Amino acid sequence: MKDFPFLSVLTLLPLVGALVVAFIPRTKAELAKMVALGWSVLVLVLSVFMWVAWTVKGGERFQFRESYTWIPAWGANFTFAADGIALVMLMLIAILFPVVILASWNDVDQSTRSAPAYFALLLSFEFTMIGVFAAADIFLFYVFFEIMLIPMYFIIGSFGSGQKQYAAVKFFLYSLVGGLFMLASVVGLWVLGGKTFDFTELVKATASIDQNTARWLFLGFFVAFAIKAPFFPFHTWLPDSGGAAPAGAAALLVGVMDKVGTFGILRYCLSLFPEASRWFAPTAMALAVIGIIYAALLAVGQNDLKRLVSYTSIAHFGFIGIGIFAFTTQAGTGAVLYMVNHGLATGLLFIVVGMFVARRGSSLVSDFGGVGKLMPVLAGVLFFAGLASLALPGTAPFVSEFLVLIGTFSTNKGYAVVATLGIVLAAAYVLWMIQRTTQGTLNPALTEVPAMSKDITLREKVVVAPLIALLLVLGFYPKPVTDVINPAVEATMLDVGVKDPVPTVEAGGKVGG
């Protein structure tokens, strides 16, 4: 099974599915939905096989490597390979897409918009997402990095709500600007690195690039990824996009797409430009910590549910950021685990918020109130999603947040302490949001909306169940995931050239493992 070309098949499969769905006539919306769901489940099944085929013990850093010639004159190849970080991200994608497709079942207003088009866009978005994580050739990575904007642009612009045009254009331009900075760096890297795009060869070649140039090249990549992630101060597009996108797509936006930024920093910035990474680390950590506090404060003040969740997401990306730039294996593993858990928790939160918004026809917090009396189960799910999002012990995000904080504390005490404040603020924005929407006296306006008294449906139960289950399981037993992540993070830290600090308290033992 090891020899099966998992990554290329996995990449192309959703593209084929998108084409199939796109050609289903607009009148047969149900068929299109079924095909899209079936297709994404097929991708999930294949991903599970890939997970099983992965060699955990003593495996190479990059597995499932495939390479096909593309543009020999430039040394660009279709090279796919996954390390542990990419593997867990691919699994996250494979899990989230069927969930989101099922959650978006009735999101498309049939009278004005075409449902097959929406689901075809979702599948083509899955194609670009898998491609960007599976690519091991920088040219190929860049191609996916840019084209993933197009499906999301149309999803937000055509199927969103509120200021959708503004949000779609802002989203596209921000990402494109970042991408073009990266293009300049990719061109520079390509010329200086001996006209190859192969990641492993470039890692060797970049050692000979002079310090100043390497820092500029690093900056090009970093800006692109910082916009994508997004880190403060490049974050302003996310609340607009998250607020305007359909809830399911927003879950993918923050759950999967934004991870490309942090993944890119880990894979490309750190390994290709170790010296520059160390040089920039204090700045990056400062930005990340500012992001944690600033976005959390803004989240507290939000009255729009979708924007609120977007801001919490920015705060979480701050945690991932300090985890990456703390340069310890613990913090690094924590950061990657955080990427997975955040995808599950915030994905769930967005989807549940979407269920609320679909019933109420509004995403304003002030339009809710005491919903728990009408829909106890759905309100309970929102409560759980909120708790997972604020990293309550017992849910998966706690493990990752804890790892990030102790990993960071061993090298950067100050940042870790300030970041811990973010946890307090997280409790504030989540609990206050829950209180204002589901607790307290019932908002009388809600009784006039018949949909508000319809509690969670079977379809919605199927949507949230796997995410809740995963959040609980990974909260208690994260080992299968950390075992996959750890070697990849260790290899990255080796590329950066840092060693984990030796514990000073002998009796303290190893924490987190």
Add this chain to the structure above:
Amino acid sequence: MDPLKLPPIDYGALLPMLILFGAACLGVLVEVAVPRRARNAVQLSLALIAVVAALVAVVLERGTRTITIGGAVAVDGPTLFLQGAILVLGGVSLMLIGERSVERGGAFVSEAAVTVGSQRDMQQTSGQPGATEVYPLSVFALGGMLLFVAANDLLTMFVALEVFSLPLYLLCALARRRRLLSQEAALKYFLLGSYASAFFLFGVAFIYGFAGGIQLGEVHEAVANPQRSEVLLYVGLGMVAIGLLFKAALAPFHVWTPDVYQGAPTPVTAFMAACTKVAAFGALLRVLYVAFEGVRWDFQPVLGGIAVLTMFIGAVLAVTQTDLKRLLAYSSIANAGYLMVGVLALNDEGLSSTMFYLVAYGFSVLAAFAIISLVRDPDGEATHLSKWAGIGRKSPLLAGVFTFILLAFAGIPLTSGFTSKFAVFGAAVEGGQTWLVIFGVITSMLLAFPYLRVVVLMWLSEPGESTPAVSIPGFLTSAVLALGVIVTVALGVVPAPLIELTRDAAEFVR
């Protein structure tokens, strides 16, 4: 005194040009001999056959590397590649020029001399078949372009410049609708073009004064071992460059472009945007690489500044446009800037990537103008942006194609726009011109905005009362559209064959 001897002539190498000039002369005779009804079909077939025959001749001569007729014409890799490119793009443009089914009688006026707004003008607007002189004129222009990229001495280059410019001036004036705008455009183009030609010629005189010869090889020798004042060289180079930069539409010699692109009949605009660009940059490459390579350190910063200025002017002014043809004109100015980045790499990569860019851009821009010719209201083409609102709802296929072309212009991967930008930027970094790449990237960001605005308008805006119907494209326009899109995809996804071709061709003879 020695008797004048005829220099040896390699007719095989000259064959493509001879075919086109011959066919153009024949076309003039057709105007006299063939009855009016049959003329369009005969002229279009003649022109297309001539282009195909010339293309075959170019392919047959693909191995030729020679300088012939007394050093006037150089047939080498770049010449043959660029001639092939001009012929292919020219053939596609001819198909647009030949389209007669989208508008009754075609895009051209039937009698250009009739006073605008007169009784007879009213009659001819309403469906009299368009002038067929456009075919021989286009073929003359194509022949001139072939000679322009092959010219090995500056005087031949000047003659070729005039041969392809004069028909273009005329073609610009021949629009069926908005004739005053069209005539104004032609006059503007003619006057400014004449100035530019004069500068070019004056520059040639200075160069002759400096080098004692006008062949590019002789100039190269003289640059390496200067015998006379270098002031002559710099003044001459500057003036020759002005002439060429004008044709290539680089700032600050670009001011004619928006007016002419807007006023000229759309097929002619497409022809200019695709073919004139190839010809102008072909000549610019030859002059800079063959003759003046020795003073690269002197002209690189100046032309670099011009490239940066061009990219900025093109990108910034494209943002403010409300007319699609003007928007595309500014986009074409910005693209001239990107091409200049490739030219200024001054290495083999620069040469091959510029040639790649010219072909890729040519096909995309032809498709873009073909689409513009299809969106019409009762007054002709509806080029004002507001009229395109919500057109994606009415005709998703057309809007989809246009979106794709615009994404290609914006340089999104998997389109030729990305691969060609990557190629020129890569060449420029290699040639030590990283600063140009940085400005190129910054202007690309600016330039993405106007393209995106059109995409938003087409898909995300609600169709208004005035959103025009989209004409059903005739066979010729459909073929142009299909070709443009296929090539734009193909060069974005599998650019390798064309890259190899440009690399093999990237060597000038001196």
